[in-house]
Amino acid sequence: MPYYLVGYRLKKYLFILLFFLGCETFDLKTDNPLDPLNPEYQEPTITILSPSDQQTINTDKVEIILQGNELVTEYRYRIVTSDTYFNMGDLWSDWSTSNTISIELLNEYTYTIDAQSRYLNEETSEEAAVTFEIDAVKPSSLLLYPKYVETTTNNIFNIFLYAHDLSNVSALEFVIEIDPSKISFLPDNSKEYSDVNVVKYDEGSDKVYYTLGIYNKQTGFEKDQLIANPYFLTKSASFNTSYITILSASAKSFDGETIEIVETSQTKVVILE
Numbered sequence: 001m002p003y004y005l006v007g008y009r010l011k012k013y014l015f016i017l018l019f020f021l022g023c024e025t026f027d028l029k030t031d032n033p034l035d036p037l038n039p040e041y042q043e044p045t046i047t048i049l050s051p052s053d054q055q056t057i058n059t060d061k062v063e064i065i066l067q068g069n070e071l072v073t074e075y076r077y078r079i080v081t082s083d084t085y086f087n088m089g090d091l092w093s094d095w096s097t098s099n100t101i102s103i104e105l106l107n108e109y110t111y112t113i114d115a116q117s118r119y120l121n122e123e124t125s126e127e128a129a130v131t132f133e134i135d136a137v138k139p140s141s142l143l144l145y146p147k148y149v150e151t152t153t154n155n156i157f158n159i160f161l162y163a164h165d166l167s168n169v170s171a172l173e174f175v176i177e178i179d180p181s182k183i184s185f186l187p188d189n190s191k192e193y194s195d196v197n198v199v200k201y202d203e204g205s206d207k208v209y210y211t212l213g214i215y216n217k218q219t220g221f222e223k224d225q226l227i228a229n230p231y232f233l234t235k236s237a238s239f240n241t242s243y244i245t246i247l248s249a250s251a252k253s254f255d256g257e258t259i260e261i262v263e264t265s266q267t268k269v270v271i272l273e
Contacts, residue, residue, distance in 0.1 A: 034121045044125040045069045046117040053130045060136045064101040068117035083109035085146040105147040106134045139165035140262045142246050149269045161228040169220045174249040176208040182236035189231035234271050242269045
């Protein structure tokens with residue numbers, strides 16, 4: 001058969017094939033589970049499995065577990081709280097394929113977690129929310145706030161020290177311990193909130209010694225009173241972690257009896273470039 005007839009027949013059969021294919025109906029949209037026009041389309045969903053709403057958590061850590069329907073691929077969250085050190089406001093986290101969020105070093109506050117999920121086509125779910133309270137510090141304790149500080153080299157920052165659920169106390173003694181290679185104490189910037197304030201610190205030392213007293217009223221320190229506001233200067237290079245710790249705490253009542261300090265706390269300081 002001449003070659004030109006072979007080419008003619010191939011073109012003929014190709015035309016016939018394309019004609020029959022054109023008569024077939026393939027509705028790709030209705031076969032796509034991510035297409036909103038699909039009659040079986042389901043919007044992305046989000047559920048917060050843990051913690052429970054209005055739960056009181058007795059540690060400073062929380063694990064948030066999220067769940068979406070089977071087509072969900074990513075999750076995000078934000079934290080809303082009056083705790084200024086954790087409040088993300090209107091800012092959301094980056095999207096993540098992980099449905100578990102671990103948050104630690106939470107302060108004694110109430111927190112609300114908002115969460116969303118989304119598909120590969122970036123269709124987002126409605127928001128889900130839970131509210132929980134952190135109550136991790138035992139009564140009769142000295143509490144540093146916040147538990148986490150992020151700062152930079154050669155920067156001044158401050159923290160707050162509270163007498164947490166501590167009553168009938170007229171005198172307090174305690175030590176603030178620091179790493180002098182990374183942080184120095186600034187006595188001229190710091191404040192104490194009592195009638196008698198004795199603060200001893202030698203430049204370059206790792207310890208600050210406090211003696212505080214209340215004598216103008218028989219009730220002593222208030223139950224959750226702010227007792228000190230120490231200031232510090234960062235000295236170390238970038239990406240170093242240091243801790244400010246309360247040690248050797250003791251308390252006396254007006255009649256001289258010893259009042260037990262059940263626990264003290266520490267603040268984690270991350271020093272960035």
